[in-house]
Amino acid sequence: MKAALLYEGGVLRVAETPDPVADGWALVEARAAGVCGTELHFVDGMIPPPVIPFQLGHESAGVVLSVPEGAGGVQAGDRVAVYNFVGCGRCRACTTGRESLCTAPVGQLGFSLPGGFADIVRAPVSNLIPLPENVSFESAAILSCSGMSVVHACRLAEVSLGDVVVVDGIGGVGAMAVQVAVAAGARVLAVADTQNRGDLALELGASDAIVLDGGVGYDTLPDRVRELTTGAGATHYVELVGTEDTYLAGIRSLGRGGKVVIIGYTDQHLNVHPIELILSELQVITSVAGSRRDLETAIDLAATDRLRVTVDTRYPLEDIGTAVSRLKAREVRGRNVIVW
Numbered sequence: 657m658k659a660a661l662l663y664e665g666g667v668l669r670v671a672e673t674p675d676p677v678a679d680g681w682a683l684v685e686a687r688a689a690g691v692c693g694t695e696l697h698f699v700d701g702m703i704p705p706p707v708i709p710f711q712l713g714h715e716s717a718g719v720v721l722s723v724p725e726g727a728g729g730v731q732a733g734d735r736v737a738v739y740n741f742v743g744c745g746r747c748r749a750c751t752t753g754r755e756s757l758c759t760a761p762v763g764q765l766g767f768s769l770p771g772g773f774a775d776i777v778r779a780p781v782s783n784l785i786p787l788p789e790n791v792s793f794e795s796a797a798i799l800s801c802s803g804m805s806v807v808h809a810c811r812l813a814e815v816s817l818g819d820v821v822v823v824d825g826i827g828g829v830g831a832m833a834v835q836v837a838v839a840a841g842a843r844v845l846a847v848a849d850t851q852n853r854g855d856l857a858l859e860l861g862a863s864d865a866i867v868l869d870g871g872v873g874y875d876t877l878p879d880r881v882r883e884l885t886t887g888a889g890a891t892h893y894v895e896l897v898g899t900e901d902t903y904l905a906g907i908r909s910l911g912r913g914g915k916v917v918i919i920g921y922t923d924q925h926l927n928v929h930p931i932e933l934i935l936s937e938l939q940v941i942t943s944v945a946g947s948r949r950d951l952e953t954a955i956d957l958a959a960t961d962r963l964r965v966t967v968d969t970r971y972p973l974e975d976i977g978t979a980v981s982r983l984k985a986r987e988v989r990g991r992n993v994i995v996w
């Protein structure tokens with residue numbers, strides 16, 4: 657089969673490689689694989705690959721080719737999304753629906769196990785989630801990273817009816833965060849760096865878009881949030897930018913008992929005096945990836961038209977280099993997807 661492999665020095669190249677051997681797992685014929693910002697970290701060396709060469713890709717969907725004998729659930733021919741995290745299945749995290757915190761994981765497709773940028777993908781049968789007819793392979797692939805993560809974050813932070821959620825950063829993940837918070841019953845205030853992204857947030861259900869320009873910066877954002885909430889402040893601040901300024905703006909935009917939900921990060925630190933948190937009993941919540949159930953929920957939201965996925969461009973596997981370099985150049989609105 658063909659696969660996109662990462663070689664020494666961050667070189668990503670499509671090459672012939674042996675077909676995977678099922679060995680107790682399922683095989684899936686790839687139909688779509690999302691190109692995530694994480695890929696850039698492999699290419700630039702921030703995340704070291706487990707082996708050289710390494711088959712990248714952790715957002716994948718396709719058609720089941722084979723399942724091990726006696727396996728229940730999905731069958732050959734079924735359309736599925738591939739949940740990329742392979743937990744031990746036995747620890748407390750795995751048995752309480754928080755697989756991504758597994759203490760003895762088998763691995764993660766596209767991070768430590770061969771990933772989805774390949775004609776055939778190998779995964780445990782329990783990681784395959786059947787797709788409703790009206791959820792496309794490309795949507796399913798993208799939901800299996802950003803969609804799932806956003807559902808997970810909103811669950812951890814208990815976003816619910818009547819809440820006021822600020823979503824800071826309207827990229828691929830932010831666009832989904834707006835929709836998931838709206839689906840949970842919250843009012844959403846979007847914080848965007850351009851009018852274009854602000855408009856996108858409004859289209860996706862945000863009640864207000866705060867565009868950072870000469871008028872509003874991160875220093876005055878908390879005042880703007882209070883103006884829009886009759887002085888109360890937000891109940892949640894979903895932080896997707898990850899700089900010291902944005903963390904502090906998030907904390908200061910919250911009302912009493914509010915929660916800052918940290919998903920984004922850069923090389924900057926969260927630097928705050930505890931008293932700023934203590935006096936209003938603010939909570940700092942962090943969120944990483946998601947559980948199989950979170951992915952199922954994301955797929956259900958998409959199937960019922962409550963979560964739309966924005967695809968920028970579709971590429972054949974051979975053109976993965978172009979898809980990655982356009983992402984690096986920040987030219988991508990939504991996600992680039994490899995399709996078969």
Ligand SMILES: [Zn+2]
Binds near residue numbers: 801
């Ligand atoms: Zn991803």
Ligand SMILES: [Zn+2]
Binds near residue numbers: 743744745749757
């Ligand atoms: Zn486990």
